[in-house]
Amino acid sequence: MELVPLGSALGAEVRDLDVSAGLDDATVAALRSAWLETGLLLFRDQSLDETALADFSRHFGALEAPPASERRTRSEAGSVVCPDVWVISNVVENGQAIGSLGAGEAEWHTDMSYIEEPPSASILYGLEIPPAGGDTHFADMYKALDTMPEELHGRIAGRNARHDSSYTSAGDLRLGAEPVVDVTKSPGAIHPIERTHPESGRQALYLGRRRNAYVEGLPVEESEALLDELWDYCTRPEFVYVHSWRPGDLLVWDNRCVIHRRDSFDQSSRRVMLRTQIKGSRTN
Numbered sequence: 123m124e125l126v127p128l129g130s131a132l133g134a135e136v137r138d139l140d141v142s143a144g145l146d147d148a149t150v151a152a153l154r155s156a157w158l159e160t161g162l163l164l165f166r167d168q169s170l171d172e173t174a175l176a177d178f179s180r181h182f183g184a185l186e187a188p189p190a191s192e193r194r195t196r197s198e199a200g201s202v203v204c205p206d207v208w209v210i211s212n213v214v215e216n217g218q219a220i221g222s223l224g225a226g227e228a229e230w231h232t233d234m235s236y237i238e239e240p241p242s243a244s245i246l247y248g249l250e251i252p253p254a255g256g257d258t259h260f261a262d263m264y265k266a267l268d269t270m271p272e273e274l275h276g277r278i279a280g281r282n283a284r285h286d287s288s289y290t291s292a293g294d295l296r297l298g299a300e301p302v303v304d305v306t307k308s309p310g311a312i313h314p315i316e317r318t319h320p321e322s323g324r325q326a327l328y329l330g331r332r333r334n335a336y337v338e339g340l341p342v343e344e345s346e347a348l349l350d351e352l353w354d355y356c357t358r359p360e361f362v363y364v365h366s367w368r369p370g371d372l373l374v375w376d377n378r379c380v381i382h383r384r385d386s387f388d389q390s391s392r393r394v395m396l397r398t399q400i401k402g403s404r405t406n
């Protein structure tokens with residue numbers, strides 16, 4: 123097994139490893155340590171079904187159940203093999219979407235930061251990839267915090283943010299959610315904006331997603347301006363790695379210090395991805 127950096131921002135490609143073969147303890151320990159160190163691991167040319175993806179994912183911890191809307195999509199499409207594996211796809215079969223997020227852009231976000239104990243790892247496997255578009259961008263929130271101008275950093279010191287659960291990253295209102303009219307009351311968890319990573323002990327910027335977020339205790343206008351400034355800063359190109367997918371690519375990222383977004387692609391092409399998440403813990 124060889125580790126090759128993905129670029130200057132974050133991530134590493136793990137070469138010469140078939141993740142569906144039984145991995146011994148030393149290999150799993152090396153993978154976990156590389157994941158914590160680099161924030162994002164890429165494995166190319168993997169051949170996985172749902173069960174193999176779930177088995178590999180468990181090396182990073184217990185699986186987190188998908189949100190209710192994802193569970194419903196899968197059961198309506200009649201495609202459930204492992205209930206904790208979900209499908210991200212634009213494909214519609216027999217009038218029914220087989221997965222979530224469609225073909226549009228998915229905005230920058232941290233997965234499920236709107237729950238009290240958001241996932242530690244997110245794992246995404248490419249089955250079918252469109253000829254153009256659908257790239258996934260990842261940004262390093264350690265670097266964003268470490269290099270943040272002192273004045274901006276000072277304004278988030280000791281502050282918490284509200285993480286709205288109403289909308290998906292594709293901008294769709296979730297099943298059973300109401301549109302948010304007052305961001306100070308957005309439903310969802312409240313987390314420190316600067317969080318201590320529970321395993322590395324490092325401080326990372328933790329913003330969740332921009333839509334309906336709110337910096338607790340500030341007038342709404344001030345919160346909006348501060349969030350805009352933080353989002354502009356933390357998504358600068360120097361913090362970002364852009365992944366152009368090939369079928370068989372498997373990505374594992376650390377959801378506590380890495381954010382991601384996805385480019386749109388042509389709805390007439392097919393993109394089918396399998397997805398798991400690993401249970402996290404409450405972090406301060």
Ligand code: SIN
Nearest residue numbers: 210228257258291384
């Ligand atoms: C996501 O935003 O979780 C999905 C990313 C992707 O479809 O590439």
